[in-house]
Each structure stands twice: as C-alpha cells, then as structure tokens.
Amino acid sequence: MTGGAGFIGSHVTDAFAADGDEVAVLDDLSRGRPGRVDPSVTVFNAAITDADALTEAVEQAKPQVICHLAAQIDVRVSVDAPAADAAVNVVGTVNLLEAARAVGARVLFASTGGAIYGGGVPVPTSEDERPAPEAPYGTAKYCAEQYLALYNRLHGTTHAALRLANVYGPRQDPTGEAGVVGIFCGRALRGERPTVYGDGQQTRDYVYVGDVAAAFLAAARTETPGVWNIGTGRETSVLDLIDVVGQAAGRTLEPxxxxxxxxEVLRSALDSARVRADLGWSARTTLADGVREVYRWIEAGSPDRA
Incomplete structure (x- = not known):
C-alpha cells in the first residue's frame, strides 16, 4: 500500500486488514501520519520517487496486490510546479510498476475522476468520455493510467485504475486547503462562516472514504484489468453541501x-455503471450520513484512529 498513512490510504489499509489480509505500508510521511496506521502494520518510510528504496521495500514485502495511493494531490501545486508533479505522479508510478513487475504484483492505481475529464462533458460522466484534463495534475494521472495500460499490453499484467470522485471522510485535514467537507465542518464547529467562491452552484460528486476503500477491496478480489469511475453519480452544489453541514451542526450556516x-470546472459527477457491472460495487453512504461522521470526528478532536 503506497500512501497508506494518508487520508484515503489509511482507510484502505484498515479495510484490507479487517478483511483478513496481511498489509504493509510504504509512505514518505510528508503528508501521511504514522498514527493513522494500526501498530500491527509494517510501515516502510520511503518515497516512490526513490526507486532503490521503493524496490527494496517491495522485494521485502513481496505483495500480491499493491494499492497505489501515494501522490502529489494539489492541483494548484501542479500548476505552479508541473515538473515536480510529474516526477511524483508519473515517474513515481513507473518506479512502482517496475518494482511490482519484479515480484509479480498487481497494481491498483488511485486516479482522478474529478480532474481527468475536464469541462463540457455529459454529467454524470462515463469512462467512455475522452479525458481532457485542465491542469498538470489531471494530465499526470492520465499519463500514469497509460503506463498501466502499456504494462498490461507489454508484460501481460492486469493492473487497474480507479478514478475517484471527490473523496471525503474522517482523517481528512479540516484545516487544509483541500477537502471542502472537512473544511466546512471545521468552520461550522468554530462558529465561522463557510467561504464560497463564485455563486455556489458549481457541483461535485462526493463519495465517502469508506465506500472508496470497499471499491479497492472489490478490485483486488478480481484479476480483471480496467478503468473504473468510483463515485455516487449524484451532483451536489456547494450551497447544498453547506445545508447538509448545517444539518449536522444543528444550525443554519451563512456563507x-x-x-x-x-x-474551475462548474459541474462534475461520475457514472459508475461500469464498476457496478464489473465488480458489483456501488456507493452506499449517503452524503448526510457521511457528513455527520466527519462532523463528529472533528468534534472529537480529529483523532488519527477514528
């Protein structure tokens, strides 16, 4: 599990461990927190950009499946420093593919559904739409997907990509620049107003982190290669999200x-019909239930192990 001490990665780690799998984590801890990982899990402190350290860790762990979540995740950073973004999200992924090939491991890659399609596409958007990313981050993720497909053709592997919608849940930094659900919940708890850029009518597809972890589990239980959208298929506007956060907080929030x-893309939601047909997966957590979990987690002091 690369990035296994991060927000999403730690939940995926927990899901595999709870399902009876032996799990090891590789994380450079630049954003990840070791406290998010169960003490029974082996943690390799290394970066995917360090090919030698990465290869050594993979050879030691000898995994059958590698969930690849380590990444540079900030779209604005990718615009300011596209080469650095590509070094992590493209070259780092190639490093991992080579390390996985040496031990015969299958890679499940955490790609992006929110940043890969661009604007002007039907909503909800299916995997059949041609990607047209509008930032280096989305371009790098799409490039990494192409390397997975190349390795499948060249080496007969069965790697797969999961294009994630806007993931939210406990363990996502409520004071950061990304992760609007956590940010709005944090501001509500502090008695502050949520900040809305534009008119608040722009939409996103918010998928709960526990459902995302279940998608990785479902993908790992098959040998099928593929590219799958992981989302709810439902659009939620920023203003509607504020109403849901207000319900969790028990008061009306004034943006x-x-x-x-x-x-900024004005509308975004993912069509997940393909993953339902291929893997039997669908998002099960309602936005209201998921937001309540985030609010309670922040209210409890944002513990690493919620």
Whole structure:
C-alpha cells in the first residue's frame, strides 16, 4: 500500500486488514501520519520517487496486490510546479510498476475522476468520455493510467485504475486547503462562516472514504484489468453541501461569498455503471450520513484512529 498513512490510504489499509489480509505500508510521511496506521502494520518510510528504496521495500514485502495511493494531490501545486508533479505522479508510478513487475504484483492505481475529464462533458460522466484534463495534475494521472495500460499490453499484467470522485471522510485535514467537507465542518464547529467562491452552484460528486476503500477491496478480489469511475453519480452544489453541514451542526450556516476562481470546472459527477457491472460495487453512504461522521470526528478532536 503506497500512501497508506494518508487520508484515503489509511482507510484502505484498515479495510484490507479487517478483511483478513496481511498489509504493509510504504509512505514518505510528508503528508501521511504514522498514527493513522494500526501498530500491527509494517510501515516502510520511503518515497516512490526513490526507486532503490521503493524496490527494496517491495522485494521485502513481496505483495500480491499493491494499492497505489501515494501522490502529489494539489492541483494548484501542479500548476505552479508541473515538473515536480510529474516526477511524483508519473515517474513515481513507473518506479512502482517496475518494482511490482519484479515480484509479480498487481497494481491498483488511485486516479482522478474529478480532474481527468475536464469541462463540457455529459454529467454524470462515463469512462467512455475522452479525458481532457485542465491542469498538470489531471494530465499526470492520465499519463500514469497509460503506463498501466502499456504494462498490461507489454508484460501481460492486469493492473487497474480507479478514478475517484471527490473523496471525503474522517482523517481528512479540516484545516487544509483541500477537502471542502472537512473544511466546512471545521468552520461550522468554530462558529465561522463557510467561504464560497463564485455563486455556489458549481457541483461535485462526493463519495465517502469508506465506500472508496470497499471499491479497492472489490478490485483486488478480481484479476480483471480496467478503468473504473468510483463515485455516487449524484451532483451536489456547494450551497447544498453547506445545508447538509448545517444539518449536522444543528444550525443554519451563512456563507461568505468571494470571486470565482478561474479555470474551475462548474459541474462534475461520475457514472459508475461500469464498476457496478464489473465488480458489483456501488456507493452506499449517503452524503448526510457521511457528513455527520466527519462532523463528529472533528468534534472529537480529529483523532488519527477514528
């Protein structure tokens, strides 16, 4: 599990361990927190950009499946430093594919559904739509997907990519720049107003982290290669999300409006019909239930092991 001490990765780690699998984590701990990982899990402190350390860890663990969640995840950072973004998200993925090939491991890659399709596509968007990312981050993720497909053709592997919608849940930093559900819940708890850029009508597909972990489990239980959207298929506007957070907080929240940010996709939701047909997976957590879990987690002090 690369990135297994991160927000999503730690939940995926927990899901596999709870299902009876032996799990090892590789994380450089630049964003990950060791406290999120169960003490029984082996943790290798290494970066995917360090090919030698990565290869050594993979050879020691000898995994059958590697869930690859280590990444540079900030779209704005990718715009400011596209080469650095590609070094992690493209070259780091190639490093992992080579390490996996040496031990015969299958790779399940955490790609992006929110940043890979771009604007002007039907919503909800299916995997048949041609990717047209509007930032280096989405471009790098798509490039990494192409390397997975290349290795499948070249080496007969069965690697797969999971294109994640906007993932939210406990363990996502409520004080950071990304993760609007956690940010809004944190502001609500502090008695602050949520900040809305633009008119608040822009939409996203919010998928709960526990459902995402279940998707990785479902993908690991098959040898089928593929590219799958992992989302709810439902659009939620920023203003509607504020209402849901207000319900969790027990009071009405009044947003503070600021100018729209240039280049922001106005509508986004993922069609997950293919993953339902191929893997039998679908998102089960309602937005109201998931937001309540986030609110309670922050209210409890944002513990690493919620």
């Amino acid at each position: 503070e409006f600021r100018p729209a940010r240039p280049g």
